[in-house]
Amino acid sequence: MGSNVSVGLLGLGVVGSGVIKLIENHQEELAHQLGCGVNVKSVLVRDTEKTRDVQIDRTFLTTNPEDILNDPEIDIIVEVMGGVEESYHHILKAFSSKKHVVTANKDLVALHGPELQEAATKNQCDFYYEASVAGGIPILRGIAEGLSSDRIQQVMGIVNGTTNYILTKMNNEGMPYEDALKQAQDLGFAEADPTADVEGLDAARKMAILGRLAFSTDIALEEVEVNGIKDLDLEDLKYGDKLGYTMKLIGFANCKDKKVEVNVQPTFLAKSHPLADVKNEYNAVYVYGEAVGETMFYGPGAGSLPTATAVVSDIVAVIKNIRLGVNGRQSVAPRFKKQLKAPDQRFGQYYLRLQVKDEVGTFSKISSLFNELNISFKRILQTPVQKHQQAEIILVTHQTSLSNFTTALERLNRLDAVIKVKSYYKVEGDAKNEMARSDQSL
């Protein structure tokens, strides 16, 4: 049995407490796998006097990061303090002191992952961040090792538990957005300020990380297009449901001919899609590989102990590397300089809801507009005439390029028969004929 490996923890919030509990509770299992023990030697906190929900002797706590970063007995720094500036500098300092780093910090990895990886490799250090994407789901290892032999073409993720909880309530119970958000906050699934979640920024960070890994390229966070769920209309969700779709906030990453697109947007998923049944606060990542086909990894995307399992699995990997003497030698540099797809290289199906005048010839004008752009319809649903001689038309297109679809939107807005383009969303999967009965044509 080798001597213990000492860990220094930066931060003692939700995830940090989980890491301490997990390491304590699973000491025997860890020792069996590693041939040595693991102990948390010191913890950086803001306030050493604060009452905490994890038992830890105050002598282990410090408010000075140097106590940890300069401690020669500490081999592994676990960064679970969050934020970007400070943690970035601590981690760089850790690498320059030849310490390995495990982090759960998606903001940091999304912004500075590639440079931190370079610094790690240069110093022959390990840098792992499994917990930064989809909490307890081992998706980064799944892609990097489990599917290492394949060429990944598409990644779709439900990677934000808050919005998935809200959307589940909206989809399944017809609950308005504000009420669902309130309930998520009451249950601790949403923060007091939910901006980063509901506007899709949190999901975008995770998609940048996933996209880099899946396509071996250097996607920057600002290249991830983002649309959130704040403006969703329950009416659209009801129409979608009738047509066989369920609304999810989907992180989408696709690579074709070495060109990539990464975005986060509310998306209508066919109910038969593996991601469509991922409910409440759960996360899942769907990976389509050229050879393997459809795979999906499902589990808890947040929470103290689930996220801690990812952090401690990373610690296990670092310690195995220490014992084999191979730290800093396993990361693979990106293979490609990223090339983003142009709008005419991006393809999708779209759901579109139009408020139209209930006049003879309206539908004919709309359909010839789409016809000119070579966009054909998969589904058409017209609602009964509403007040003021207006009607709503719901269209679902077949695959079309984003540039064509954008042109269609512009032309629709100029069409006299169209009062308003009320909403449009991307559609994924094939809803088959689930509600063929409800289709009506003008």
Place this chain on the structure above:
Amino acid sequence: MGSNVSVGLLGLGVVGSGVIKLIENHQEELAHQLGCGVNVKSVLVRDTEKTRDVQIDRTFLTTNPEDILNDPEIDIIVEVMGGVEESYHHILKAFSSKKHVVTANKDLVALHGPELQEAATKNQCDFYYEASVAGGIPILRGIAEGLSSDRIQQVMGIVNGTTNYILTKMNNEGMPYEDALKQAQDLGFAEADPTADVEGLDAARKMAILGRLAFSTDIALEEVEVNGIKDLDLEDLKYGDKLGYTMKLIGFANCKDKKVEVNVQPTFLAKSHPLADVKNEYNAVYVYGEAVGETMFYGPGAGSLPTATAVVSDIVAVIKNIRLGVNGRQSVAPRFKKQLKAPDQRFGQYYLRLQVKDEVGTFSKISSLFNELNISFKRILQTPVQKHQQAEIILVTHQTSLSNFTTALERLNRLDAVIKVKSYYKVEGDAKNEMARSDQSL
């Protein structure tokens, strides 16, 4: 760039052909990750003249295993020939010649995995078998690495695509077993002799492998209890559907207080269970960890290229180890001598279908029988009286021990009011009140 690593292939069937295609097509990606190329140097076949669906020069083929096992230029043996005796000896021989082994052979690993692992470790060789369980799903790595920090309590798998296809047809279309089997055979999802699949033996092999890994113990194949799907009655599936359950062939492995049970049986899953939506020939493995909670890994369980991705990902792992000089040093020996649970340590809910006499007092007798054994009911469904003054009662119990349930069955069989215990199945998950309306009591 290092020099090429040479692979010797034993077998050129469905999986072997996929391995050759994948290595050829992904040469650049492999070289980028590994810093060297990979080539298949020779292939053991029974007949070098046979026409094949993969392009390979006949000079690479041999009918003599020694040509491969004794070739000093070959570093990795990939065993995809199937069978047990011959492949076992080839692999042992490979280890004694210090060659690493990757196999897709579940029969072999289920029967001889632990001894082969010992031989590998003794010779400082790698032994990987990701493809032996659930084809393209990287579940063994998911457990061994992704969840290395957690204590796994339960594994439930849909690990046989043939039976899942048949059951999907039976569940969703009410198709009789024989027709569904025929359709599966026509589509290539079932073999001409489907015995190993439909009797659950194939799933049992995978569960033995999963159980060993998840609980770090030495489960033997013959300790896996097996029940197949051949005798399922569509009537039961209809009753289950009414009660909110769907029938699946579930491989079940549970560990509590270091005692394990592993079995394969047709099981009613609550429709809300993550495994309930796994359809057609797809596989999925649900893993419940003490800290992480519920996770699930989903994907194709068979097929040439999907299975080949698992094999080639293992080859990638071996080559990374070669380049780091750490082969044979990463496997973890089992931690526990297995202890099997006794029937009074095995708990479950059960579905039970009774044919009873339609007389006053029948239900009272049945319910007091269960009451004496401390078994309470979660759901009761009585069908209208059928011919000859007989009725059917469907019961779903709350959690009870297997020993208590077995006693209940024996006593029911002796009860005068009970004409016949028509069927009983284990139930997993909570179907809530999905069809509360249909409940009736006597």
